[in-house]
Amino acid sequence: MEHLLTLNENPLPPLASVAAEIARHITDINRYPEFYPERLKGIIADWLELPTDAVVVGSGSVGVALQALQASVRPGGGLAYAWRNFDAYPLLAEMAGARAIEVPLLPGGHQDLDALGKAAVDADAVIVCNPHNPTGRLVPADQLKEFIALVPADTLIVLDEAYVEFVDSGDRPDSVEWVREFPNLLVLRTFSKAYGLANMRVGYGVANPVLAQRIGRYQLPFAMGSLPVVAVETSLREQRELEERVEFIVRERDRVAAKLSRSWNVLPSHTNFLWFDEPERTEDIRRALERHGVRARYFEGEGVRLTVGDTDANNAVLQALT
Numbered sequence: 001m002e003h004l005l006t007l008n009e010n011p012l013p014p015l016a017s018v019a020a021e022i023a024r025h026i027t028d029i030n031r032y033p034e035f036y037p038e039r040l041k042g043i044i045a046d047w048l049e050l051p052t053d054a055v056v057v058g059s060g061s062v063g064v065a066l067q068a069l070q071a072s073v074r075p076g077g078g079l080a081y082a083w084r085n086f087d088a089y090p091l092l093a094e095m096a097g098a099r100a101i102e103v104p105l106l107p108g109g110h111q112d113l114d115a116l117g118k119a120a121v122d123a124d125a126v127i128v129c130n131p132h133n134p135t136g137r138l139v140p141a142d143q144l145k146e147f148i149a150l151v152p153a154d155t156l157i158v159l160d161e162a163y164v165e166f167v168d169s170g171d172r173p174d175s176v177e178w179v180r181e182f183p184n185l186l187v188l189r190t191f192s193k194a195y196g197l198a199n200m201r202v203g204y205g206v207a208n209p210v211l212a213q214r215i216g217r218y219q220l221p222f223a224m225g226s227l228p229v230v231a232v233e234t235s236l237r238e239q240r241e242l243e244e245r246v247e248f249i250v251r252e253r254d255r256v257a258a259k260l261s262r263s264w265n266v267l268p269s270h271t272n273f274l275w276f277d278e279p280e281r282t283e284d285i286r287r288a289l290e291r292h293g294v295r296a297r298y299f300e301g302e303g304v305r306l307t308v309g310d311t312d313a314n315n316a317v318l319q320a321l322t
């Protein structure tokens with residue numbers, strides 16, 4: 001049996017109610033969805049208790065990020081982010097015509113906020129991924145807010161919080177609140193990870209209405225299907241069940257991490273994946289995992305990223321590596 005632990009997906013099958021509602025609406029697919037996804041925006045805004053004009057949506061949070069960069073980066077303008085990072089950022093830079101400014105991670109997988117802050121001065125946009133992919137590190141709320149306050153007001157700050165639901169509630173930054181204070185801040189979230197809807201491609205951003213409107217101008221017409229809207233609307237009614245699923249993934253993460261840490265340098269994670277800070281041993285890890293049918297992401301000379309799976313997958317990981 002193969003265990004796919006490569007893409008930080010939610011390992012659990014869709015909620016029964018979500019699958020049933022999608023099935024009920026399947027007969028709608030010969031019709032176009034809304035021209036612009038106003039209903040989806042409204043659903044998300046109501047859930048967050050925000051005005052609709054503070055919300056942007058897109059084809060995954062990666063789609064929202066692209067719209068934001070298209071709206072903010074001048075041709076050849078700088079886009080700063082830590083590197084290593086989420087694979088899509090260099091692609092987004094290229095698509096938006098930006099000049100990528102890659103700031104090396106500090107030892108231990110931390111983002112170098114001082115260096116990022118300096119790079120942001122001459123850049124049109126800066127991305128902070130928190131918690132970070134692939135290291136799972138979290139920038140504490142006070143440091144993050146201090147960083148945001150220092151970025152020039154005409155530089156867009158994209159705060160990518162794709163994994164925020166896996167952060168202990170006491171450590172979660174109040175980032176959505178901060179957009180009132182910082183008109184250049186876009187907070188990105190997604191239904192792909194905690195909500196288990198990766199294939200539905202729904203991401204959203206929260207920003208000051210002026211920025212949100214600017215980003216919204218890059219919304220492709222008819223781009224958000226109506227089945228994803230059904231999936232999101234139904235999921236939001238099942239909030240408690242989804243939270244229990246997140247709690248399960250977090251418990252599994254901590255169980256696996258505790259056991260692996262006896263033999264490997266696994267960083268503390270605030271996400272649904274683990275990072276082996278093992279630049280010299282990526283091949284050893286690959287060989288052991290492959291023997292047990294586990295697929296992970298290998299970054300030769302850097303480390304290994306392993307998604308937390310279901311109990312069977314996680315047990316296969318422990319068998320392979322302990």
Ligand SMILES: Cc1ncc(COP(=O)(O)O)c(C=O)c1O
Pocket residue numbers: 007008059060061062063086129133160162189190191192198201202203
């Ligand atoms: C840091 C980060 N941001 C964004 C995404 C993309 O998510 P979405 O499916 O919402 O486009 C991912 C997916 O792996 C991610 O790791």
